[in-house]
Amino acid sequence: MRLIVLTENSVYRRGLLAEHGWAVWVEREGRAFLFDAGQTSLVLTRNAEALGVRLGEAEGILLSHGHYDHAGGLPAALAAARDKQTVWLHRDALVPKFSCPENGRAQEVGLPQSAREALNAKAVLRFVEGPAEAAPGIFVTGPVPRQTDFEDTGGPFFLDPKRRRADPLLDDQALFIEESNGITVLLGCAHAGVINTLLHIRELTGARRPFKAVLGGAHLVNASERRLRRTAEELRALGVRRLFPAHCTGVPAIARLWRELPGVCAPCSAGLELASAA
Numbered sequence: 001m002r003l004i005v006l007t008e009n010s011v012y013r014r015g016l017l018a019e020h021g022w023a024v025w026v027e028r029e030g031r032a033f034l035f036d037a038g039q040t041s042l043v044l045t046r047n048a049e050a051l052g053v054r055l056g057e058a059e060g061i062l063l064s065h066g067h068y069d070h071a072g073g074l075p076a077a078l079a080a081a082r083d084k085q086t087v088w089l090h091r092d093a094l095v096p097k098f099s100c101p102e103n104g105r106a107q108e109v110g111l112p113q114s115a116r117e118a119l120n121a122k123a124v125l126r127f128v129e130g131p132a133e134a135a136p137g138i139f140v141t142g143p144v145p146r147q148t149d150f151e152d153t154g155g156p157f158f159l160d161p162k163r164r165r166a167d168p169l170l171d172d173q174a175l176f177i178e179e180s181n182g183i184t185v186l187l188g189c190a191h192a193g194v195i196n197t198l199l200h201i202r203e204l205t206g207a208r209r210p211f212k213a214v215l216g217g218a219h220l221v222n223a224s225e226r227r228l229r230r231t232a233e234e235l236r237a238l239g240v241r242r243l244f245p246a247h248c249t250g251v252p253a254i255a256r257l258w259r260e261l262p263g264v265c266a267p268c269s270a271g272l273e274l275a276s277a278a
């Protein structure tokens with residue numbers, strides 16, 4: 001298995017670009033997928049080139065949810081494909097989405113028009129309603145049940161700019177790779193809660209193997225003290241061996257997890273590559 005972070009909010013190597021977004025290249029047993037596409041085609045294309053990734057070799061795109069910072073690079077990802085490309089996503093990823101902070105201006109945060117046009121022209125949509133296996137050992141979770149009492153999975157997300165209908169973000173899903181020596185989890189933004197997501201994956205895999213790595217956005221930017229404390233406790237209880245908090249996790253939450261889980265956390269920027277022989 002090989003993972004390469006193509007788009008993240010930061011970079012730590014020459015020649016790469018950073019933006020508020022998330023995209024990861026996933027390879028296993030000769031098969032390749034793109035998990036999310038970042039915010040822009042520009043960054044996705046440039047970083048893929050700099051990291052030696054040929055986007056056209058992906059046999060599918062797995063979309064964590066329908067926010068612009070994960071789907072904005074779809075035009076480049078789809079343009080690189082020779083034929084129509086399979087895109088795995090939940091149906092709700094396509095609905096209009098807004099961020100409406102209580103005292104701020106509503107902003108559209110769903111799929112940009114260019115991504116919608118690219119999907120219409122070049123994609124075969126595979127709507128995910130539950131857990132699905134994209135290739136041997138590579139799964140998407142489908143909707144994640146909200147079962148913890150400390151993860152506030154709300155936030156400023158609405159289906160309209162007037163704050164009338166809250167967006168339950170049922171489209172939010174994670175990717176996981178099951179290997180003989182453990183499970184690797186790629187979060188999108190974990191709007192469903194990082195612990196809810198890991199508990200769901202543990203149920204799906206029958207707790208057969210440890211979580212050897214968890215990467216991605218944990219959306220803890222506005223998390224309460226209780227949520228941060230309980231999240232760290234649960235990550236410890238779940239036995240997560242390596243945690244790469246990224247994207248929308250937020251600096252204070254990353255600092256907290258780093259301190260509470262000694263030796264577990266590691267930096268995650270565009271250019272990070274993880275490989276395992278299992």
Ligand SMILES: [Zn+2]
Nearest residue numbers: 065067189191
């Ligand atoms: Zn999001």
Ligand SMILES: [Zn+2]
Nearest residue numbers: 069189217248
């Ligand atoms: Zn995001």
